[in-house]
Amino acid sequence: MPGHQPPNPPALVSFPSTDVLADSLAAFIVKAQKDSLDKKGRFTIALSGGSLPKMLRGLIGNPGVRWDKWQVFYVDERVVPLDHPDSNHFACMTHLFSKVPIPADHIHTIDQSLLNDLEELSDAYEKELIREFAQKDSARFPIFDLILLGMGPDGHTASLFPGHELLTEEDRWVAYIEDSPKPPPRRITFTLPVINHALRVVFVAAGKEKTDTLSQVLDHPETGLPSARVKPTFPVINFLHAEGIAGTSGLELRLDTFKGIKYSQLGICADRNGPKPCARTASDVPTSMIHYILLVSRQGKLRLAKWFTTLPSKAKAKIIQDVTRLVLARRPRMCNVIEYKGAKIIYRQYASLFFVCEIGENDNELTTLEIIHRYVEVLDRYFGNVCELDIVFNFQKAYALLDELVVAGELLESNKFTALTAAEASDAWEQDEHLQRALSETLYA
Numbered sequence: 315m316p317g318h319q320p321p322n323p324p325a326l327v328s329f330p331s332t333d334v335l336a337d338s339l340a341a342f343i344v345k346a347q348k349d350s351l352d353k354k355g356r357f358t359i360a361l362s363g364g365s366l367p368k369m370l371r372g373l374i375g376n377p378g379v380r381w382d383k384w385q386v387f388y389v390d391e392r393v394v395p396l397d398h399p400d401s402n403h404f405a406c407m408t409h410l411f412s413k414v415p416i417p418a419d420h421i422h423t424i425d426q427s428l429l430n431d432l433e434e435l436s437d438a439y440e441k442e443l444i445r446e447f448a449q450k451d452s453a454r455f456p457i458f459d460l461i462l463l464g465m466g467p468d469g470h471t472a473s474l475f476p477g478h479e480l481l482t483e484e485d486r487w488v489a490y491i492e493d494s495p496k497p498p499p500r501r502i503t504f505t506l507p508v509i510n511h512a513l514r515v516v517f518v519a520a521g522k523e524k525t526d527t528l529s530q531v532l533d534h535p536e537t538g539l540p541s542a543r544v545k546p547t548f549p550v551i552n553f554l555h556a557e558g559i560a561g562t563s564g565l566e567l568r569l570d571t572f573k574g575i576k577y578s579q580l581g582i583c584a585d586r587n588g589p590k591p592c593a594r595t596a597s598d599v600p601t602s603m604i605h606y607i608l609l610v611s612r613q614g615k616l617r618l619a620k621w622f623t624t625l626p627s628k629a630k631a632k633i634i635q636d637v638t639r640l641v642l643a644r645r646p647r648m649c650n651v652i653e654y655k656g657a658k659i660i661y662r663q664y665a666s667l668f669f670v671c672e673i674g675e676n677d678n679e680l681t682t683l684e685i686i687h688r689y690v691e692v693l694d695r696y697f698g699n700v701c702e703l704d705i706v707f708n709f710q711k712a713y714a715l716l717d718e719l720v721v722a723g724e725l726l727e728s729n730k731f732t733a734l735t736a737a738e739a740s741d742a743w744e745q746d747e748h749l750q751r752a753l754s755e756t757l758y759a
């Protein structure tokens with residue numbers, strides 16, 4: 315489960331103006347949407363209120379957006395009628411949805427008939443989430459493709475406020491609050507586990523006062539501000555515009571403001587040596603997706619097949635046949651990338667085994683080779699110089715180790731030791747179970 319893995323450091327993108335931020339954010343959303351549609355044909359997104367809806371203007375008239383594939387939820391909602399100026403839905407309607415062709419039933423709002431009963435209202439919204447997610451993704455918590463958050467000057471995000479008991483909620487998906495320090499007082503909100511299970515989480519912060527809050531959140535997470543508790547598996551990306559941070563040239567980022575952050579920045583970026591224009595754009599945030607991983611022997615025998623896309627068995631058999639033929643025909647010094655039906659096959663040979671992945675045409679080959687190598691390293695450490703026979707006789711373990719690294723086609727755990735520790739822990743439980751069984755058989759025989 316994504317939320318059980320150690321979080322990655324956040325990334326910060328600073329923009330010279332809110333217009334550039336809005337364009338870049340739109341490009342990022344379209345890329346995330348494309349990845350999700352390629353993978354599963356739908357796109358689930360959760361939106362915040364406050365200043366965020368205005369920042370979504372880059373989506374209006376954007377030809378890359380497939381509105382009919384979106385399922386929209388609200389990260390939090392103020393408990394007021396849906397046409398009330400305080401409503402987050404109202405803000406999103408005003409600034410975005412009234413201007414784009416999204417089907418009305420793809421926007422999941424609160425049930426207005428329950429405004430007088432907060433418990434019923436939040437339960438009903440949770441049920442709405444269950445309807446969308448429970449059978450398709452994780453039943454424990456929904457896994458959103460993208461959650462867009464705001465950050466209040468006090469560090470609150472969604473309707474999770476500093477020091478509030480809701481910050482420790484571990485079970486509920488949606489909770490309610492009657493005493494919000496920011497008006498209106500009655501709200502419902504996603505809980506932190508829901509936010510932390512998302513595939514991508516982005517904070518959008520615009521305004522000078524957000525600089526100090528962001529610095530507090532990034533440099534002093536120990537203070538436990540709500541925004542600092544957002545720690546999903548993949549890096550949180552912070553889209554920031556604030557005068558004084560990004561000046562007119564956009565390059566005057568005050569690096570000392572954010573000490574703890576990993577500066578793997580996009581758009582206008584900076585590192586410890588100072589800010590510089592960055593070749594990458596926000597839409598290049600690495601969301602590379604593997605469609606499948608195959609392990610094929612030199613004799614053309616399939617040793618492992620892990621699919622991250624849903625395909626009929628016939629199509630899978632055809633792919634295995636084609637890919638095996640293509641890879642086996644390669645000579646040693648040839649490039650490790652092969653074009654195949656509008657996608658890319660990335661392969662690497664280790665002794666008698668070919669490790670083969672398919673990725674999209676815009677995905678990153680080198681990252682994929684790195685993922686393959688990481689998997690081989692983990693296998694190697696686990697089996698001690700892994701060979702083909704280890705995989706043949708322990709294929710469940712080979713799958714389990716892969717599951718520790720790659721989930722839903724994306725690299726989940728880049729630390730091989732963490733992946734190994736998880737596998738060794740499950741071995742220990744297994745042995746313990748054997749022991750328990752042997753003991754109880756002896757005792758009760």
Ligand SMILES: O=C1O[C@H](COP(=O)(O)O)[C@@H](O)[C@H](O)[C@H]1O
Pocket residue numbers: 361362363364365366389390391392402463464465466467470471472473496
């Ligand atoms: O009250 C709320 O505040 C936060 C932050 O809003 P912002 O105006 O400072 O961006 C927002 O994300 C949340 O959805 C909203 O209900």
